[in-house]
Amino acid sequence: MIVMKFGGSSVANAERIKHVANIIKSFEDKRPVVVLSAMGDTTDHLLEAAEAALEGTITLDAIEKLHKDTAGELGVPVTDIDSLLGELRTLLTGISMLREVTPRSKDFLVSFGERLSVRLMAAYLNSMNIRAAFRDAWDVGFVSDSSYTSADLLPATWENIRKELGPYRDGKKGDGLPIPVVTGFIAKDEKGFITTLGRGGSDLTATMLGAALRAEEVQTWKDVDGILTTDPRIVKEAKTVPIATYDEVAELAYFGSQVLHPRSMQPCLQTGTPVRVKNSYNIGAPGSLIVTRHEAKPPSVRAITSKKSVTLIDIVSTRMLGQHGFLAKVFESFASHSISVDVVATSEVSVSLTVDNEKAHFAGLRHDLEKYASIDIRKDKAIVTIICDVKRSSSILAATFAALEKEGINVQMISQGASKVNISMICDSAEAQQVVGVLHECYFGAGGIAAGENQ
Ligand code: ASP
Ligand code: MG
Numbered sequence: 001m002i003v004m005k006f007g008g009s010s011v012a013n014a015e016r017i018k019h020v021a022n023i024i025k026s027f028e029d030k031r032p033v034v035v036l037s038a039m040g041d042t043t044d045h046l047l048e049a050a051e052a053a054l055e056g057t058i059t060l061d062a063i064e065k066l067h068k069d070t071a072g073e074l075g076v077p078v079t080d081i082d083s084l085l086g087e088l089r090t091l092l093t094g095i096s097m098l099r100e101v102t103p104r105s106k107d108f109l110v111s112f113g114e115r116l117s118v119r120l121m122a123a124y125l126n127s128m129n130i131r132a133a134f135r136d137a138w139d140v141g142f143v144s145d146s147s148y149t150s151a152d153l154l155p156a157t158w159e160n161i162r163k164e165l166g167p168y169r170d171g172k173k174g175d176g177l178p179i180p181v182v183t184g185f186i187a188k189d190e191k192g193f194i195t196t197l198g199r200g201g202s203d204l205t206a207t208m209l210g211a212a213l214r215a216e217e218v219q220t221w222k223d224v225d226g227i228l229t230t231d232p233r234i235v236k237e238a239k240t241v242p243i244a245t246y247d248e249v250a251e252l253a254y255f256g257s258q259v260l261h262p263r264s265m266q267p268c269l270q271t272g273t274p275v276r277v278k279n280s281y282n283i284g285a286p287g288s289l290i291v292t293r294h295e296a297k298p299p300s301v302r303a304i305t306s307k308k309s310v311t312l313i314d315i316v317s318t319r320m321l322g323q324h325g326f327l328a329k330v331f332e333s334f335a336s337h338s339i340s341v342d343v344v345a346t347s348e349v350s351v352s353l354t355v356d357n358e359k360a361h362f363a364g365l366r367h368d369l370e371k372y373a374s375i376d377i378r379k380d381k382a383i384v385t386i387i388c389d390v391k392r393s394s395s396i397l398a399a400t401f402a403a404l405e406k407e408g409i410n411v412q413m414i415s416q417g418a419s420k421v422n423i424s425m426i427c428d429s430a431e432a433q434q435v436v437g438v439l440h441e442c443y444f445g446a447g448g449i450a451a452g453e454n455q
Contacts, residue, residue: 001031001169003218005184005206010221010280011117012040013066014073021124023221023283028130029173033165033213034181035206036121038113039066043185043199046110053095060089067116076123081116088112103148107186107196114183114202122181133178137205140164140180141212142187144195151187151195153208161212169213182209203264207275211267218268218275219287220260226277226288227252227259230304234433235440241302243289248302248387251422265290299450300396301388301443302421306432308382309356310342312413316350317373327351333368337361343383343424345415352413354383354426381412382432385424386439390416393423399449400425403442409435 004027006020024034037043045063052059064085071078091109095101101109118134125132141160144151171177184202187195197204203220210218227249228238244252246269250262259277268275269292278287315330330351334341339361344353362377369375388396393416400423404411413426427435443449 001033001213001215002027003035003206003210003213003215004032005035005202005218005220006037006280007202007220007222008037008040008042009223011036011121014070017070017074017121017124020221020280021121021128021130023280024125024179025128025130026283028179030216031169031171032179033168033209033215034121034132034179035184035202035209036114036117036181037184037202038110039070039117039120042066042113042116043110046113047106049092050095050101050106050109053092054099054101056096056099058089058092058096060085060092063088067120070120071123074120074124074127076120076127080119080123084112084116084119104146104193107148107151108194110196111183111186111194114185118181118183122178125179125181131176131178132181135180135182137183137186138188138194140182140209142205142208144187144189144197146189146191146193146195148193148195150198151189153187153197153204154190157187157208158212161209165209165213169215198261198263200261200264203261204267207260207264207266207268207273210273210275211271214271215273217289218273219278220275221278221280223279223281225279225282225285227290227303229302229444230436230440231306234306234436237444238440239444240285241288242286243291243294243298244302244387245293245421246290248421249290251385251387251417252303252305260290298389299443299453300392301386301450303387304384304436304439304443305387306382306384306436307342308429308432310354310381310383310426311356311362312352312354312378312381312426314350314352314376314378315369315373316376318349319372329372330369333365336368337365339365343413343415343426345413352426354381354413380429381426382429382435383424383426384411384432384435384439385422387422390420390423396423399442400439403438404435407434407438409438411435 010020011017049059067081071081122132122134141164143154143156168177184205189195206218225240227241230238232238246265272292275290276287339355342354366375411425411427415424
Protein backbone atom coordinates (compact mmCIF):
# COMPACT_ATOMS: atom_id res chain seq x y z
CA MET A 1 0.00 0.00 0.00
CA ILE A 2 0.99 3.63 -0.35
CA VAL A 3 0.18 6.92 1.34
CA MET A 4 -0.69 9.87 -0.92
CA LYS A 5 -0.61 13.35 0.58
CA PHE A 6 -1.98 16.46 -1.14
CA GLY A 7 -1.34 19.94 0.24
CA GLY A 8 -3.67 22.92 0.33
CA SER A 9 -2.90 24.24 -3.15
CA SER A 10 -3.59 20.79 -4.67
CA VAL A 11 -7.15 20.90 -3.32
CA ALA A 12 -7.70 24.67 -3.58
CA ASN A 13 -10.89 24.47 -5.73
CA ALA A 14 -13.28 22.05 -7.41
CA GLU A 15 -11.14 21.75 -10.51
CA ARG A 16 -8.05 20.80 -8.48
CA ILE A 17 -10.05 18.35 -6.37
CA LYS A 18 -11.23 16.64 -9.56
CA HIS A 19 -7.67 16.49 -10.81
CA VAL A 20 -6.45 14.96 -7.52
CA ALA A 21 -9.34 12.47 -7.54
CA ASN A 22 -8.11 11.27 -10.93
CA ILE A 23 -4.59 10.88 -9.61
CA ILE A 24 -5.94 8.83 -6.69
CA LYS A 25 -7.93 6.73 -9.14
CA SER A 26 -4.79 5.98 -11.14
CA PHE A 27 -3.20 4.53 -7.98
CA GLU A 28 -6.29 2.60 -6.87
CA ASP A 29 -4.54 -0.77 -7.23
CA LYS A 30 -1.81 0.31 -4.79
CA ARG A 31 -4.34 0.51 -1.92
CA PRO A 32 -3.75 4.18 -1.21
CA VAL A 33 -4.39 5.92 2.11
CA VAL A 34 -5.03 9.57 1.23
CA VAL A 35 -4.06 12.54 3.43
CA LEU A 36 -5.34 16.04 2.71
CA SER A 37 -4.65 19.57 3.92
CA ALA A 38 -7.33 22.22 4.16
CA MET A 39 -8.41 23.81 0.85
CA GLY A 40 -6.02 26.55 -0.35
CA ASP A 41 -5.32 29.11 2.37
CA THR A 42 -8.23 28.05 4.54
CA THR A 43 -6.02 27.58 7.62
CA ASP A 44 -4.79 31.18 7.34
CA HIS A 45 -8.34 32.40 6.76
CA LEU A 46 -9.57 30.57 9.83
CA LEU A 47 -6.85 32.15 11.94
CA GLU A 48 -7.80 35.55 10.52
CA ALA A 49 -11.43 34.84 11.35
CA ALA A 50 -10.37 34.21 14.95
CA GLU A 51 -8.61 37.59 15.04
CA ALA A 52 -11.69 39.28 13.63
CA ALA A 53 -13.92 37.51 16.16
CA LEU A 54 -11.70 38.88 18.92
CA GLU A 55 -12.60 42.32 17.60
CA GLY A 56 -16.25 41.34 17.62
CA THR A 57 -16.74 40.60 13.91
CA ILE A 58 -17.77 37.25 12.44
CA THR A 59 -16.15 36.79 9.02
CA LEU A 60 -17.04 33.37 7.78
CA ASP A 61 -18.64 34.21 4.45
CA ALA A 62 -15.62 33.54 2.22
CA ILE A 63 -14.87 30.19 3.88
CA GLU A 64 -18.53 29.16 3.71
CA LYS A 65 -18.83 30.18 0.10
CA LEU A 66 -15.65 28.39 -0.95
CA HIS A 67 -16.75 25.07 0.55
CA LYS A 68 -20.39 25.28 -0.49
CA ASP A 69 -19.57 26.39 -4.04
CA THR A 70 -17.01 23.62 -4.31
CA ALA A 71 -19.53 21.02 -3.15
CA GLY A 72 -21.96 22.41 -5.73
CA GLU A 73 -19.39 22.27 -8.53
CA LEU A 74 -18.41 18.74 -7.56
CA GLY A 75 -22.08 17.78 -7.47
CA VAL A 76 -21.86 16.25 -3.99
CA PRO A 77 -24.32 16.66 -1.10
CA VAL A 78 -23.67 19.47 1.35
CA THR A 79 -25.21 17.98 4.51
CA ASP A 80 -21.93 17.20 6.30
CA ILE A 81 -20.38 20.45 5.13
CA ASP A 82 -23.35 22.45 6.36
CA SER A 83 -23.30 21.01 9.83
CA LEU A 84 -19.54 21.60 10.21
CA LEU A 85 -19.89 25.17 8.96
CA GLY A 86 -22.71 25.68 11.45
CA GLU A 87 -20.50 24.45 14.29
CA LEU A 88 -17.72 26.74 13.09
CA ARG A 89 -20.03 29.74 13.15
CA THR A 90 -21.09 28.92 16.70
CA LEU A 91 -17.45 28.72 17.74
CA LEU A 92 -16.62 32.10 16.18
CA THR A 93 -19.67 33.60 17.87
CA GLY A 94 -18.38 32.24 21.16
CA ILE A 95 -14.96 33.81 20.58
CA SER A 96 -16.53 37.14 19.65
CA MET A 97 -18.63 37.14 22.81
CA LEU A 98 -15.80 36.15 25.13
CA ARG A 99 -13.24 38.26 23.25
CA GLU A 100 -10.79 35.53 24.05
CA VAL A 101 -9.16 32.73 22.12
CA THR A 102 -6.94 30.14 23.80
CA PRO A 103 -4.42 27.96 21.95
CA ARG A 104 -6.81 25.07 22.52
CA SER A 105 -9.77 26.81 20.91
CA LYS A 106 -7.50 27.95 18.06
CA ASP A 107 -6.69 24.32 17.29
CA PHE A 108 -10.35 23.41 17.46
CA LEU A 109 -11.04 26.27 15.06
CA VAL A 110 -8.43 25.45 12.41
CA SER A 111 -9.31 21.75 12.52
CA PHE A 112 -12.43 22.58 10.52
CA GLY A 113 -10.29 23.23 7.41
CA GLU A 114 -9.03 19.67 7.11
CA ARG A 115 -12.33 18.17 8.28
CA LEU A 116 -14.14 19.99 5.48
CA SER A 117 -11.67 19.08 2.72
CA VAL A 118 -11.68 15.32 3.41
CA ARG A 119 -15.48 15.24 3.36
CA LEU A 120 -15.58 16.92 -0.02
CA MET A 121 -12.95 14.61 -1.50
CA ALA A 122 -14.47 11.40 -0.13
CA ALA A 123 -17.91 12.39 -1.42
CA TYR A 124 -16.50 13.21 -4.84
CA LEU A 125 -14.55 9.94 -5.09
CA ASN A 126 -17.73 8.03 -4.26
CA SER A 127 -19.59 9.95 -6.94
CA MET A 128 -16.92 8.66 -9.36
CA ASN A 129 -17.65 5.12 -8.15
CA ILE A 130 -14.44 4.88 -6.20
CA ARG A 131 -15.28 3.67 -2.72
CA ALA A 132 -13.82 6.11 -0.21
CA ALA A 133 -14.52 7.17 3.38
CA PHE A 134 -13.40 10.34 5.13
CA ARG A 135 -11.62 9.71 8.42
CA ASP A 136 -10.83 12.31 11.07
CA ALA A 137 -7.26 11.62 12.18
CA TRP A 138 -8.31 10.70 15.75
CA ASP A 139 -10.55 7.98 14.34
CA VAL A 140 -7.55 6.29 12.76
CA GLY A 141 -5.43 6.52 15.91
CA PHE A 142 -3.70 9.91 16.07
CA VAL A 143 -3.16 10.88 19.70
CA SER A 144 -0.91 13.75 20.73
CA ASP A 145 0.24 15.56 23.83
CA SER A 146 -1.56 18.77 24.80
CA SER A 147 0.93 21.28 23.35
CA TYR A 148 -1.82 23.04 21.46
CA THR A 149 -0.83 24.64 18.10
CA SER A 150 2.28 22.47 17.88
CA ALA A 151 1.53 19.10 19.43
CA ASP A 152 3.75 16.03 19.36
CA LEU A 153 2.25 12.66 18.51
CA LEU A 154 2.30 10.11 21.31
CA PRO A 155 3.97 6.72 20.73
CA ALA A 156 0.57 5.00 21.05
CA THR A 157 -0.25 6.43 17.62
CA TRP A 158 1.89 3.75 15.94
CA GLU A 159 -0.11 0.83 17.29
CA ASN A 160 -3.43 2.65 17.03
CA ILE A 161 -2.94 3.25 13.31
CA ARG A 162 -2.06 -0.39 12.72
CA LYS A 163 -5.20 -1.44 14.56
CA GLU A 164 -7.47 0.94 12.64
CA LEU A 165 -5.99 0.70 9.16
CA GLY A 166 -4.18 -2.67 9.22
CA PRO A 167 -7.23 -4.49 7.80
CA TYR A 168 -7.41 -2.04 4.89
CA ARG A 169 -3.69 -2.42 4.22
CA ASP A 170 -3.93 -6.22 4.32
CA GLY A 171 -7.12 -6.39 2.24
CA LYS A 172 -7.40 -7.60 -1.32
CA LYS A 173 -8.59 -5.92 -4.48
CA GLY A 174 -12.37 -6.07 -4.73
CA ASP A 175 -12.92 -6.54 -0.98
CA GLY A 176 -14.97 -3.34 -0.97
CA LEU A 177 -13.00 -1.61 1.80
CA PRO A 178 -13.17 2.14 1.12
CA ILE A 179 -10.05 4.24 0.52
CA PRO A 180 -9.46 6.16 3.78
CA VAL A 181 -9.28 9.93 3.17
CA VAL A 182 -7.61 11.21 6.34
CA THR A 183 -7.40 14.75 7.72
CA GLY A 184 -3.79 15.96 7.81
CA PHE A 185 -2.45 18.26 10.53
CA ILE A 186 -4.81 17.39 13.39
CA ALA A 187 -5.07 14.94 16.29
CA LYS A 188 -6.66 14.70 19.72
CA ASP A 189 -4.95 14.69 23.09
CA GLU A 190 -5.66 12.15 25.80
CA LYS A 191 -8.38 14.36 27.24
CA GLY A 192 -10.14 14.27 23.89
CA PHE A 193 -9.41 17.87 22.87
CA ILE A 194 -8.45 18.59 19.27
CA THR A 195 -4.80 19.53 18.70
CA THR A 196 -2.73 20.51 15.66
CA LEU A 197 0.76 19.33 14.73
CA GLY A 198 2.11 22.77 13.77
CA ARG A 199 1.84 24.58 10.43
CA GLY A 200 2.58 22.29 7.51
CA GLY A 201 1.76 19.35 9.78
CA SER A 202 -0.05 17.31 7.12
CA ASP A 203 3.31 16.00 5.97
CA LEU A 204 3.80 14.49 9.42
CA THR A 205 0.34 12.89 9.29
CA ALA A 206 1.33 11.24 6.01
CA THR A 207 4.77 10.04 7.09
CA MET A 208 3.34 8.75 10.37
CA LEU A 209 0.71 6.70 8.53
CA GLY A 210 3.29 5.43 6.06
CA ALA A 211 5.76 4.44 8.76
CA ALA A 212 3.19 2.80 11.04
CA LEU A 213 1.68 0.80 8.18
CA ARG A 214 5.10 0.03 6.64
CA ALA A 215 3.89 1.49 3.37
CA GLU A 216 5.71 0.80 0.15
CA GLU A 217 6.16 4.56 -0.09
CA VAL A 218 4.74 7.87 1.07
CA GLN A 219 3.99 10.21 -1.81
CA THR A 220 3.74 13.93 -1.18
CA TRP A 221 2.26 15.67 -4.18
CA LYS A 222 3.38 19.21 -5.05
CA ASP A 223 3.20 21.43 -8.09
CA VAL A 224 6.89 21.08 -9.04
CA ASP A 225 8.91 18.07 -10.22
CA GLY A 226 10.00 16.99 -6.76
CA ILE A 227 13.01 18.42 -4.97
CA LEU A 228 14.88 20.79 -7.23
CA THR A 229 18.58 21.59 -7.43
CA THR A 230 17.69 25.17 -6.51
CA ASP A 231 14.76 27.58 -6.32
CA PRO A 232 13.30 27.71 -9.86
CA ARG A 233 12.35 31.35 -9.28
CA ILE A 234 16.08 32.14 -9.07
CA VAL A 235 17.40 29.71 -11.66
CA LYS A 236 14.81 28.58 -14.16
CA GLU A 237 17.01 25.70 -15.34
CA ALA A 238 16.73 24.08 -11.89
CA LYS A 239 16.62 20.30 -12.23
CA THR A 240 14.98 17.51 -10.25
CA VAL A 241 17.14 15.79 -7.64
CA PRO A 242 16.33 12.11 -8.32
CA ILE A 243 17.39 10.79 -4.95
CA ALA A 244 18.30 12.41 -1.64
CA THR A 245 18.69 11.26 1.96
CA TYR A 246 16.54 12.36 4.90
CA ASP A 247 19.55 14.27 6.29
CA GLU A 248 19.99 16.19 3.07
CA VAL A 249 16.31 17.04 2.90
CA ALA A 250 16.29 18.22 6.52
CA GLU A 251 19.09 20.67 5.65
CA LEU A 252 17.24 21.79 2.54
CA ALA A 253 14.09 22.48 4.52
CA TYR A 254 16.05 24.37 7.09
CA PHE A 255 17.87 26.57 4.63
CA GLY A 256 14.87 27.94 2.88
CA SER A 257 13.67 25.28 0.46
CA GLN A 258 10.28 24.12 1.72
CA VAL A 259 10.15 20.52 0.59
CA LEU A 260 8.86 18.79 3.68
CA HIS A 261 8.65 19.97 7.23
CA PRO A 262 11.91 18.77 8.92
CA ARG A 263 9.93 17.18 11.77
CA SER A 264 7.85 15.20 9.32
CA MET A 265 10.87 13.14 8.33
CA GLN A 266 11.14 11.46 11.75
CA PRO A 267 8.69 8.54 11.46
CA CYS A 268 9.93 7.40 8.05
CA LEU A 269 13.53 7.81 9.16
CA GLN A 270 12.76 5.38 11.98
CA THR A 271 11.37 2.69 9.67
CA GLY A 272 13.30 3.49 6.50
CA THR A 273 10.05 4.05 4.61
CA PRO A 274 10.82 5.90 1.36
CA VAL A 275 9.14 9.24 0.71
CA ARG A 276 8.57 10.36 -2.86
CA VAL A 277 7.91 13.98 -3.84
CA LYS A 278 5.73 14.02 -6.97
CA ASN A 279 4.33 16.67 -9.30
CA SER A 280 0.55 16.67 -9.67
CA TYR A 281 0.94 18.50 -13.00
CA ASN A 282 3.37 15.93 -14.35
CA ILE A 283 2.05 12.62 -13.07
CA GLY A 284 4.34 10.38 -15.10
CA ALA A 285 7.56 12.01 -13.86
CA PRO A 286 9.30 9.98 -11.14
CA GLY A 287 9.85 12.99 -8.88
CA SER A 288 12.39 12.78 -6.06
CA LEU A 289 12.88 9.83 -3.77
CA ILE A 290 13.99 10.41 -0.18
CA VAL A 291 15.79 7.46 1.40
CA THR A 292 17.84 6.61 4.49
CA ARG A 293 21.14 6.29 2.66
CA HIS A 294 22.48 6.40 -0.87
CA GLU A 295 22.97 2.99 -2.48
CA ALA A 296 24.89 4.26 -5.51
CA LYS A 297 27.43 7.05 -5.26
CA PRO A 298 25.47 10.27 -5.83
CA PRO A 299 26.88 13.38 -7.49
CA SER A 300 29.04 15.41 -5.09
CA VAL A 301 26.53 18.29 -4.95
CA ARG A 302 22.79 17.69 -4.54
CA ALA A 303 21.31 21.17 -4.35
CA ILE A 304 21.94 24.82 -3.57
CA THR A 305 19.62 26.83 -1.38
CA SER A 306 19.55 30.31 0.03
CA LYS A 307 17.96 31.98 3.00
CA LYS A 308 17.82 35.77 3.00
CA SER A 309 17.40 38.36 5.74
CA VAL A 310 19.76 36.91 8.26
CA THR A 311 22.05 38.86 10.57
CA LEU A 312 25.74 38.09 10.93
CA ILE A 313 27.27 38.71 14.35
CA ASP A 314 31.03 38.81 14.87
CA ILE A 315 32.23 38.48 18.43
CA VAL A 316 35.93 39.16 18.94
CA SER A 317 37.74 38.85 22.23
CA THR A 318 41.43 38.36 22.92
CA ARG A 319 40.32 36.94 26.23
CA MET A 320 39.12 33.95 24.29
CA LEU A 321 42.74 32.96 23.69
CA GLY A 322 43.42 29.75 25.58
CA GLN A 323 40.32 30.27 27.72
CA HIS A 324 37.80 27.61 28.48
CA GLY A 325 34.13 28.40 28.83
CA PHE A 326 34.15 31.35 26.43
CA LEU A 327 31.86 29.81 23.85
CA ALA A 328 29.58 28.56 26.60
CA LYS A 329 29.26 32.13 27.84
CA VAL A 330 28.50 33.41 24.34
CA PHE A 331 25.78 30.84 23.77
CA GLU A 332 24.34 31.45 27.21
CA SER A 333 23.82 35.09 26.25
CA PHE A 334 22.01 34.06 23.09
CA ALA A 335 19.87 31.60 25.00
CA SER A 336 18.94 34.13 27.67
CA HIS A 337 17.64 36.47 24.94
CA SER A 338 15.87 33.58 23.17
CA ILE A 339 17.85 34.23 19.99
CA SER A 340 18.46 31.04 18.08
CA VAL A 341 21.70 30.64 16.18
CA ASP A 342 21.84 29.10 12.70
CA VAL A 343 25.38 28.93 11.34
CA VAL A 344 28.58 29.26 13.36
CA ALA A 345 32.27 29.61 12.58
CA THR A 346 35.01 30.16 15.14
CA SER A 347 38.68 31.02 15.27
CA GLU A 348 41.06 31.33 18.22
CA VAL A 349 39.86 34.84 19.14
CA SER A 350 36.55 35.25 17.38
CA VAL A 351 33.25 33.62 16.72
CA SER A 352 30.89 34.52 13.90
CA LEU A 353 27.33 33.38 13.82
CA THR A 354 24.05 34.07 12.10
CA VAL A 355 20.55 34.59 13.42
CA ASP A 356 17.20 35.29 11.77
CA ASN A 357 16.60 39.01 11.33
CA GLU A 358 12.95 39.26 12.15
CA LYS A 359 12.91 37.48 15.44
CA ALA A 360 15.86 39.02 17.19
CA HIS A 361 16.05 41.99 19.55
CA PHE A 362 19.71 42.79 19.56
CA ALA A 363 20.06 45.56 22.13
CA GLY A 364 20.04 43.31 25.18
CA LEU A 365 22.29 40.77 23.55
CA ARG A 366 24.80 43.45 22.57
CA HIS A 367 24.80 44.78 26.10
CA ASP A 368 25.61 41.32 27.52
CA LEU A 369 28.28 40.43 25.00
CA GLU A 370 30.05 43.79 25.17
CA LYS A 371 31.02 43.04 28.75
CA TYR A 372 33.75 40.76 27.46
CA ALA A 373 34.08 41.15 23.69
CA SER A 374 33.74 43.57 20.83
CA ILE A 375 30.67 43.01 18.72
CA ASP A 376 29.88 43.73 15.12
CA ILE A 377 26.29 43.17 14.00
CA ARG A 378 25.63 43.20 10.26
CA LYS A 379 22.12 42.89 8.91
CA ASP A 380 20.78 41.95 5.47
CA LYS A 381 22.98 38.98 4.92
CA ALA A 382 22.07 35.72 3.25
CA ILE A 383 23.10 32.12 3.84
CA VAL A 384 23.83 30.17 0.67
CA THR A 385 24.05 26.47 1.40
CA ILE A 386 25.51 23.74 -0.76
CA ILE A 387 23.91 20.42 0.11
CA CYS A 388 26.68 18.02 -0.77
CA ASP A 389 28.88 15.14 0.17
CA VAL A 390 31.15 16.87 2.64
CA LYS A 391 33.68 14.02 2.32
CA ARG A 392 34.48 15.60 -1.01
CA SER A 393 34.63 19.11 0.43
CA SER A 394 38.11 20.03 -0.82
CA SER A 395 37.17 19.69 -4.44
CA ILE A 396 33.74 21.26 -3.84
CA LEU A 397 35.27 24.25 -2.10
CA ALA A 398 37.95 24.62 -4.77
CA ALA A 399 35.34 24.66 -7.54
CA THR A 400 33.05 26.94 -5.55
CA PHE A 401 35.66 29.57 -4.85
CA ALA A 402 37.07 29.44 -8.37
CA ALA A 403 33.57 30.14 -9.72
CA LEU A 404 32.93 32.94 -7.23
CA GLU A 405 36.32 34.53 -7.79
CA LYS A 406 35.69 34.70 -11.51
CA GLU A 407 32.63 36.83 -10.74
CA GLY A 408 34.50 38.94 -8.18
CA ILE A 409 32.33 37.75 -5.29
CA ASN A 410 33.82 37.44 -1.80
CA VAL A 411 31.94 35.48 0.83
CA GLN A 412 32.02 36.75 4.39
CA MET A 413 31.93 33.54 6.36
CA ILE A 414 31.92 29.86 5.67
CA SER A 415 30.96 26.86 7.76
CA GLN A 416 30.86 23.16 7.17
CA GLY A 417 27.93 21.54 8.95
CA ALA A 418 28.39 18.65 11.32
CA SER A 419 25.61 16.72 9.64
CA LYS A 420 28.15 16.06 6.87
CA VAL A 421 25.84 17.28 4.18
CA ASN A 422 26.16 21.03 4.05
CA ILE A 423 28.61 23.82 3.43
CA SER A 424 27.16 27.24 4.20
CA MET A 425 28.46 30.63 3.10
CA ILE A 426 27.36 34.09 4.10
CA CYS A 427 27.09 36.93 1.58
CA ASP A 428 25.03 40.11 1.29
CA SER A 429 21.29 39.53 0.75
CA ALA A 430 21.58 41.56 -2.43
CA GLU A 431 24.22 39.15 -3.78
CA ALA A 432 22.42 35.93 -2.88
CA GLN A 433 20.69 35.37 -6.20
CA GLN A 434 23.90 35.91 -8.10
CA VAL A 435 25.82 33.51 -5.86
CA VAL A 436 23.14 30.85 -6.26
CA GLY A 437 23.12 31.37 -10.03
CA VAL A 438 26.91 31.15 -10.34
CA LEU A 439 27.13 28.01 -8.21
CA HIS A 440 24.19 26.34 -9.93
CA GLU A 441 25.84 26.93 -13.28
CA CYS A 442 29.15 25.63 -11.93
CA TYR A 443 27.61 22.36 -10.74
CA PHE A 444 24.50 21.74 -12.80
CA GLY A 445 25.00 23.83 -15.94
CA ALA A 446 25.86 22.29 -19.30
CA GLY A 447 29.42 21.04 -18.89
CA GLY A 448 29.13 21.60 -15.13
CA ILE A 449 30.69 19.36 -12.52
CA ALA A 450 27.61 17.13 -12.05
CA ALA A 451 27.53 16.40 -15.80
CA GLY A 452 31.21 15.38 -15.64
CA GLU A 453 30.60 13.07 -12.68
CA ASN A 454 27.79 11.28 -14.48
CA GLN A 455 30.10 10.04 -17.18
N1 ASP B 1 -3.45 23.27 6.66
C1 ASP B 1 -2.32 23.29 7.54
C2 ASP B 1 -1.45 24.49 7.23
O1 ASP B 1 -1.76 25.24 6.33
C3 ASP B 1 -1.56 22.03 7.51
C4 ASP B 1 -0.87 21.73 6.20
O2 ASP B 1 -1.18 22.31 5.18
O3 ASP B 1 -0.01 20.86 6.21
O4 ASP B 1 -0.44 24.67 7.87
MG1 MG C 1 -2.13 24.64 4.17
